Amino acid sequence: MIPNVQTKMMEEARAQASFESKKMAEVIHGRHVTTLPTLDRHNAAFQRVEKALGATDNMKLPPIYGSMNREELLLDGFKAGKVVYEDGVDNNCDVFEYITHHGMLANASPFGLMRFLFIPPIKLLGTDAQVAEWVPLAESGKIIGSYAQTELGHGTQVRGIETTATFDRDADEFVIHSPTLSSTKYWPGALGCASTHTLLMASMIIDGKNLEDFKLLPGIELGDIGMKMAYNGTDNGYAIFDHVRIPRTNLLMRHCQVSRDGRYAASPLRQKLAFGGMLSGRAIIIRAATFQTLSQLPSACSKDNANTRFWSLELAQALTIATRYSVVRQQGTLSQPDEPTAIIAYKHQHFRLLSLIAKSYTSLLAWKSANDAFLDLKSRQERGDHSTLPYLHMLTCGLKAWSTQTAADGAEEARKMCGGHGYLAMSGIPGIVTSVTATCTFEGENFVMWGQVAKYLLKGFDAAELPADMEYMGEYETVIEDEEICCAEGQELLAHDTLGEIFQYRAATLAREVYSGVKASEATGMSRIEAENEHALQLHVAARAHIELFILHESIKQLNRLPASTPDTIKTIVGRLISLFALTTIASPLSAYSSSFLEHGYINSSHLKDMRQHIDDLLEVLLPDAVALTDAWSFSDASLASALGCRDGDVYNRLLTWTRQLPINVEAAKNGGVIKTGWEENIRPFLTRDLPHLVIKARL
Amino acid sequence: MIPNVQTKMMEEARAQASFESKKMAEVIHGRHVTTLPTLDRHNAAFQRVEKALGATDNMKLPPIYGSMNREELLLDGFKAGKVVYEDGVDNNCDVFEYITHHGMLANASPFGLMRFLFIPPIKLLGTDAQVAEWVPLAESGKIIGSYAQTELGHGTQVRGIETTATFDRDADEFVIHSPTLSSTKYWPGALGCASTHTLLMASMIIDGKNLEDFKLLPGIELGDIGMKMAYNGTDNGYAIFDHVRIPRTNLLMRHCQVSRDGRYAASPLRQKLAFGGMLSGRAIIIRAATFQTLSQLPSACSKDNANTRFWSLELAQALTIATRYSVVRQQGTLSQPDEPTAIIAYKHQHFRLLSLIAKSYTSLLAWKSANDAFLDLKSRQERGDHSTLPYLHMLTCGLKAWSTQTAADGAEEARKMCGGHGYLAMSGIPGIVTSVTATCTFEGENFVMWGQVAKYLLKGFDAAELPADMEYMGEYETVIEDEEICCAEGQELLAHDTLGEIFQYRAATLAREVYSGVKASEATGMSRIEAENEHALQLHVAARAHIELFILHESIKQLNRLPASTPDTIKTIVGRLISLFALTTIASPLSAYSSSFLEHGYINSSHLKDMRQHIDDLLEVLLPDAVALTDAWSFSDASLASALGCRDGDVYNRLLTWTRQLPINVEAAKNGGVIKTGWEENIRPFLTRDLPHLVIKARL
Structure with a gap:
């Protein structure tokens, strides 16, 4: 490469860092968490797959930006999905279990639901014989599985499902039927054409279709649902069943059975696990929500043996692109009329980039705590102890909603930070924006997710004793609103403890206040469900406050738990990022929900003045580290697929080179x-x- | 059509309205503003064009959702653009001067820049002879014009432009040249292949290319820049010039001339109009900003003879789709376990829909005042009076930023309100989201736009006397922050006047506070530009507060100016929408920037409690009108191109019918x-x- 203005600016910006980005990469990629794939293993897997896909030359236009229609986009998805799945099988490698080669959630590929929503339910719900029959075929890629739940008229709410599975005793078969228009299966990934087998949600879970010839069973109408905002490399499909017959024994019968003579029996375990709905549906939704939650956090994930590892880094990808572009893009000038200024020097750009980077790092740390809690639940459940299930349900719902919204808003902000060029498909950001925003509505629409957190909080107050995660709210029982003012000032407002107390005060006050509101509504004769709807917006904010407190608390905890071998500079920087996250959440008028810190008068304009000074100081000291902080995420150029975001900063040259191709x-x-x-x-x-x-x- | 569950729900929802939507449509579409095309004329133009395009059968899949690659999308844009332009020429019709047949900004079509950025500068800058030569050709569609300003390394900032136009005295020609990589023209609409002529920004404005054979002049490399988030029906292009020669006389020479022997002369008028940059570039940018501002408001626009009419209703379109879907989509239940609930009944959906509808209506009214001010400027300028130019510059920058961000965020929120189905291209919303979000960065990135408003405010304080629009700030000169509390309570907080005062207090306090900050920074030796950057975020919020005050004040003014013939129910409902806009801007913790109302203690939790009760009451009383409020915008089914948003509510049937096609x-x-x-x-x-x-x- 011939160095030019832009590549030199990138080099200079990178050289300013106060720490070694490789060291930070080890923190992110879990060098210190032994169950994680190491950074090297992660990088090696990407290199293998990118080589196989012919994506290693970063001056070559990624075909996806060329000229693809629906069929070609899908074909591209097939090809890439196949390469990635084969790499996993051939190399016994788990790096791509839940992500694509672009770091998107695996369900962006027709192969992606296998380890996500196909194999796990079979293991959970199938008999030993069924597991032995289907799982090895799926794991080795001899069949492609999908998961057919969503219908035209019904989303993630399992109760509404209309597809019927009627047992025909004479034939020893189930008859699968779509009795209405709205019962049409609509949306399931890979259902359009890729999958050979599907897990069908009707009144029971059925494993359908015929293995030998990959042809459709008679009576099934099936197709692709067309272009979406993104995820166009996979075939989200629809299916209509006209009295389709499958053997009775295809019902997954570990926890419930239909006998030869049509008697239904369910095991007690099934009842235990199934709080409020069908075991399998709800369990899968919880798991899916967890996936989503975690997947949105820019994080590596600790591995357990039942598919709770995932790795989708879309916000971090968008920020990597925007940061790299911001240090080489020049516009206007701040002081010398003839000296163009790199746009990162403009305060709004500087603020937006670093506050989002801070969110990414903070939520990564918090995620580690959530994952520990999830692993703890799993080991409890294996011992028959389901006591932490409600807490985990609340936590995964809340983190799912928070992190998907944060990622979607942040990616779009990153898009805007790249100005006009960010609007171009080749910038790589539109694909990130449009795919990550899907996660706000899929696997549980976020407002519904927040409602689940709120329900948990109300139940917590209803109970004789506050649950552990709500204990802090007990401290604020006697608070009379508008009478208490935060007593910290100046430098104290920079301390993690003080910031934690401010988050705690807000969460407790909001929750207590809305609980009184709900009780008052109930006293007028409303049902709980009506009262919840009446106060839905306040509940939404209280739920968010509880989750943001978790994120702050746990990120501080994880920082303190970093191994002694972690360099001090790394710890210092992570600490600054946590402070910046907390301070901007409270004191930036640009932050949605920030008014909820102020409305009870606990924080006043004098606190805000001090906090904003701290924000300015943190921005200043973190500025030289911006490039290194994004380098540490370790994205390959090929996985970013961005003319603006390659490591070398050679943006104009690459943009024009790709354009010509x-x-x-x-x-x-x-x-x-x-x-x-x-x-x-x-x-x-x-x-x-x-x-x-x-x-x-x-x-x- | 065979009625079904969904169409019946739609009928019932529509029947609940407290007013006739046609009457509201007349308010929106300017029946009372005589210079506007009437609703009937507007509807007739859409019908003609939709018929010509074969888009009248709403059970037929719009081809755009089929399977189009880059070339096919562009071809579709060509064809539609041609039909629309021809309709205008053949019927002497101005309905589509600034919009496409989908209600998008006209620059989404290869023909769209003609009346937007091609003809106006020729009229403004060309000599009489040049105007006589080029304008009729352009107006009749015998040539297609584009406007080549943006370069690979330079956006709307004209100062950075690197393309050179060197006068060759011997040949009496200008030599157009792209001396560097970053001088490549990149982004201009229709430059990729459609345009026969371009206005080229170099150091002068040049009119280039050859008319006869539509072939490129030698020495020009030119092409398409590929897929964008949206706007794929037009050919945003790039161009590189290698010493391309054009006649000297192609320079537009009304206000500046280059003589045969190479002497340069500029008229005094040019200097007057050119504040801070090149006349034409800046004037066009201001105008473009105005277009954008106004175009984002869901509004009809009064017509003047020089292209200030526009009509892009993308937020309103997205809300129409989301509202219609919300009254027929059922999910879960609120009270009767067996009675599914339409999702509009859920408080968060109800709140989001109506608060966004309120924003649309309010900003429509405010826009009318802005347009009056713009028309006033134009008539002043014709008399040589440029005194209101700085005010209009500030206002259009601020409204551009506010309305484009509001529209982009609101459209994405509407997308989420349609759950999974909203993510499907056929829902029509992805196309709206991805096109409207472009307006946040094009023709002036929004943070830069807010900076212009802020600069104006600072200059206003610098001046001996506050400018008229800042006079209200004088009333708050002696305010000592944190000592004054709003004295209104209960029902008073519903009154437009009270709400106006709260907006005024906020805007004045924020502006005064940040002005002190800027002065203090200057006192330490910073330049103004450095001090502005130091306080950029506070300035941003103060600027926004000033503009939101304008929107509230002017919408109230316009409501009071509605003709006496307007039915009282209409006035009542518009009044409620204005109140809902103001109250949710202040008191909803979900609103970004709402903390700026609280930070000085003027509003406390007791005010918020009252306001939130008012919000709940308004939501309740406006709920039955939701469908009628969106019907009043009068979108044709074809222009929405949405399987979820057609007037009849037949969502599942249409979705499946289109899917099969x-x-x-x-x-x-x-x-x-x-x-x-x-x-x-x-x-x-x-x-x-x-x-x-x-x-x-x-x-x-």
């Missing part, structure tokens, strides 16, 4: 440099048509 | 119902390959 321009080059698409047929006749009255007018 | 499924139908794209070539061999070790494992 666009098929539409390559075709034009063959045609004397003129793009002809539709021009000759449509535009020339238009321009050259006779318009007598206008020609006359023109001559006047 | 997707080319990928039509192809599959020919193949026995199985989609074959890539499956046979890629997936079957993968599934059927030999994997001895795994097969053995499976047999264990």
